[in-house]
Amino acid sequence: MSQQFLATMRELFNHTLEQQTRHQLTPPNLTVAMRYSLQNGGKRLRPVMLLTALAVQSQDLVKYGLKTAMALEYIHTYSLIHDDLPAMDNDDLRRGQPTSHKKFGEAMAILAGDSLLTDAFYFIANDDLLSAEIKVRLIDRLAQASGSWGMVAGQVADMEAETQLVDYEQLRAIHARKTGALFSFAIEAATIIGQMDQQTTKHLMAFARHFGQAYQIHNDLMDVLGTKEQTGKMVGVDATHHKSTYPGLLGTEQAIQVLQQEVQSANAELVALQQLNQQDYSPLITLLQYLEIGATS
Numbered sequence: 592m593s594q595q596f597l598a599t600m601r602e603l604f605n606h607t608l609e610q611q612t613r614h615q616l617t618p619p620n621l622t623v624a625m626r627y628s629l630q631n632g633g634k635r636l637r638p639v640m641l642l643t644a645l646a647v648q649s650q651d652l653v654k655y656g657l658k659t660a661m662a663l664e665y666i667h668t669y670s671l672i673h674d675d676l677p678a679m680d681n682d683d684l685r686r687g688q689p690t691s692h693k694k695f696g697e698a699m700a701i702l703a704g705d706s707l708l709t710d711a712f713y714f715i716a717n718d719d720l721l722s723a724e725i726k727v728r729l730i731d732r733l734a735q736a737s738g739s740w741g742m743v744a745g746q747v748a749d750m751e752a753e754t755q756l757v758d759y760e761q762l763r764a765i766h767a768r769k770t771g772a773l774f775s776f777a778i779e780a781a782t783i784i785g786q787m788d789q790q791t792t793k794h795l796m797a798f799a800r801h802f803g804q805a806y807q808i809h810n811d812l813m814d815v816l817g818t819k820e821q822t823g824k825m826v827g828v829d830a831t832h833h834k835s836t837y838p839g840l841l842g843t844e845q846a847i848q849v850l851q852q853e854v855q856s857a858n859a860e861l862v863a864l865q866q867l868n869q870q871d872y873s874p875l876i877t878l879l880q881y882l883e884i885g886a887t888s
């Protein structure tokens with residue numbers, strides 16, 4: 592039932608995205624490169640999380656989250672394109688397909704990423720369904736989550752950790768920003784748009800923080816335990832790139848344990864909310880299934 596619910600949110604999101612990207616007045620080659628990365632099999636976890644958090648509060652709220660969900664997926668997509676570039680992870684495959692720079696060349700990949708990053712803020716600024724006050728808060732929070740206080744800061748720290756030894760707390764701090772910040776924004780945006788109360792916001796934000804850490808541990812573990820077919824990218828590359836990872840630091844067994852603890856903590860926040868608000872949070876609980884070892888889509 593909840594899986595079905597998540598699928599409905601994903602379809603609604605995909606439909607909205609398709610409408611928007613089809614009508615852009617953008618140079619054709621740039622549109623093709625942007626659409627290639629936007630439309631080639633992303634799981635849509637962040638937008639689905641945002642829309643689902645709204646839907647749990649009230650189905651009527653979902654439409655108010657669509658443009659912000661698009662902005663979030665645009666920023667996530669830009670981050671993947673740039674992360675794959677030769678100057679960063681130098682990956683040839685993403686989602687089982689050639690990466691953007693392999694397909695379109697490095698310059699176009701950089702520019703497609705630049706456009707996705709910039710256009711994200713346009714979507715929120717031009718959302719006719721939201722008040723000016725809410726839009727400014729969303730733009731502020733998204734800028735903080737993605738820029739030099741958030742994802743980019745995490746990416747820099749991750750890069751620097753390739754040549755330094757980091758401890759467990761430092762690793763968590765890196766991934767709270769690199770991977771966690773966009774998941775936190777997904778939930779925070781829902782709390783802002785849905786004007787949720789303080790207690791609900793507190794529990795949901797804690798859920799997002801645990802989810803973000805768990806997502807990174809899962810990602811690291813799949814690089815060690817998964818196959819190219821499961822992950823859609825080359826595996827075993829973290830060790831080759833001297834990345835600081837959870838299995839690298841803790842060993843595989845303990846990394847799995849920490850992953851399970853994070854999933855349990857995320858789950859506990861939603862169970863607490865169910866009791867507090869007498870609402871059904873099971874669609875968000877179902878999102879945690881993505882964090883089972885072997886789960887890829």
Ligand code: GRG
Binds near residue numbers: 743769807
């Ligand atoms: C280049 C500024 C800049 C930042 C890059 C997020 C990131 C920062 C790099 C990606 C590295 C990575 C593989 C992180 C692990 C978590 C993660 C973001 C995985 C990919 O996200 P999914 O699984 O991707 O949601 P899909 O393909 O479903 O969209």
